[in-house]
Amino acid sequence: MVRNAGxxxxxxxxxxxxxxxxxxxxxxxxxxxxxxxxxxxxxxAKVLALFPNQTEPEHWHPPVGDDPGKEETIRIVFGTVRFxxxxxxxxxxxxxxxxxxxxxxxxxxxxxxxxxxxTLEPGTKHWFQAGDxxxxxxxxxxxxxxxxxxxxxxxxxxxxxxxx
Amino acid sequence: MVRNAGxxxxxxxxxxxxxxxxxxxxxxxxxxxxxxxxxxxxxxAKVLALFPNQTEPEHWHPPVGDDPGKEETIRIVFGTVRFxxxxxxxxxxxxxxxxxxxxxxxxxxxxxxxxxxxTLEPGTKHWFQAGDxxxxxxxxxxxxxxxxxxxxxxxxxxxxxxxx
Numbered sequence: 001m002v003r004n005a006g007x008x009x010x011x012x013x014x015x016x017x018x019x020x021x022x023x024x025x026x027x028x029x030x031x032x033x034x035x036x037x038x039x040x041x042x043x044x045a046k047v048l049a050l051f052p053n054q055t056e057p058e059h060w061h062p063p064v065g066d067d068p069g070k071e072e073t074i075r076i077v078f079g080t081v082r083f084x085x086x087x088x089x090x091x092x093x094x095x096x097x098x099x100x101x102x103x104x105x106x107x108x109x110x111x112x113x114x115x116x117x118x119t120l121e122p123g124t125k126h127w128f129q130a131g132d133x134x135x136x137x138x139x140x141x142x143x144x145x146x147x148x149x150x151x152x153x154x155x156x157x158x159x160x161x162x163x164x
Numbered sequence: 165m166v167r168n169a170g171x172x173x174x175x176x177x178x179x180x181x182x183x184x185x186x187x188x189x190x191x192x193x194x195x196x197x198x199x200x201x202x203x204x205x206x207x208x209a210k211v212l213a214l215f216p217n218q219t220e221p222e223h224w225h226p227p228v229g230d231d232p233g234k235e236e237t238i239r240i241v242f243g244t245v246r247f248x249x250x251x252x253x254x255x256x257x258x259x260x261x262x263x264x265x266x267x268x269x270x271x272x273x274x275x276x277x278x279x280x281x282x283t284l285e286p287g288t289k290h291w292f293q294a295g296d297x298x299x300x301x302x303x304x305x306x307x308x309x310x311x312x313x314x315x316x317x318x319x320x321x322x323x324x325x326x327x328x
Contacts (some may be wrong), residue, residue: 005172008170008241009279010280013279015190031270037237038304040235040283042235043207043235043304045239045304071206073202073207073209075201077170078172106291114171114172115173115177117202119202121318134315140207142206
């Protein structure tokens with residue numbers, strides 16, 4: 001799917017794609033597939049793939065020491081992405097996964113197509129969902145301390161290494 | 165060329181590709197084409213395209229205030245890139261542009277193919293050159309203060325905006 005979207009990856013990278021279900025054990029509904037190009041103490045570049053209508057749960061990147069928190073730019077490569085940020089509730093195409101109403105609190109919908117991009121300031125709550133074709137996107141960010149990400153759903157378990 | 169490499173860009177972005185000859189007026193020999201996806205005070209993501217055997221002149225990213233200087237990761241998307249960094253002179257496939265011997269001082273050659281990537285610590289002198297097919301690559305970096313880049317060739321004039 002990543003290669004079909006035109007993203008050039010090595011065979012080694014293809015075997016390193018992480019499948020993340022956030023400990024919720026319902027991958028098709030809430031989850032994400034991640035290929036990390038690289039992750040240093042200053043920058044990370046990743047490719048994210050979502051299955052059709054798969055949802056990355058609401059979360060935000062908190063401040064850490066002198067760091068105001070992760071700044072992240074999402075850039076769509078393939079498919080349609082329903083992206084949700086704080087603001088007026090205008091949710092039209094996206095949907096909150098069943099039974100999870102209280103864990104998806106921001107509902108300002110931005111429909112993103114290939115070539116569209118959006119920069120999230122540190123601390124901005126967000127979640128996103130692929131359209132019917134699935135989606136492939138880039139995530140470019142400052143240091144990715146994924147283990148410190150905060151999720152609205154208390155059932156979520158996100159274990160990854162800390163970069164510094 | 166960028167699109168042929170599989171990189172998804174908007175029509176607006178296609179019209180915004182910068183053609184940079186570094187004030188040397190010999191673009192086919194020394195120059196680079198740059199599409200900036202975005203550039204914030206923390207992160208920049210760009211696509212660089214080189215014509216066949218075109219060379220980006222030797223330069224480095226100096227410290228600026230509290231910033232140790234730009235950290236940059238280059239990731240190849242299309243073509244072969246002859247990348248030069250400090251180290252043992254093993255130049256084999258690449259060549260120094262005619263008459264420019266004294267401005268290309270680092271000669272440790274790394275041959276890069278699609279999917280290969282390399283992270284340059286701040287202050288590392290480097291230059292690179294496309295193979296016979298040309299090349300397309302990503303540049304992911306901390307804040308891009310291009311106007312402060314230092315070049316070995318004193319004839320180079322690089323005028324771009326400063327990001328903060």
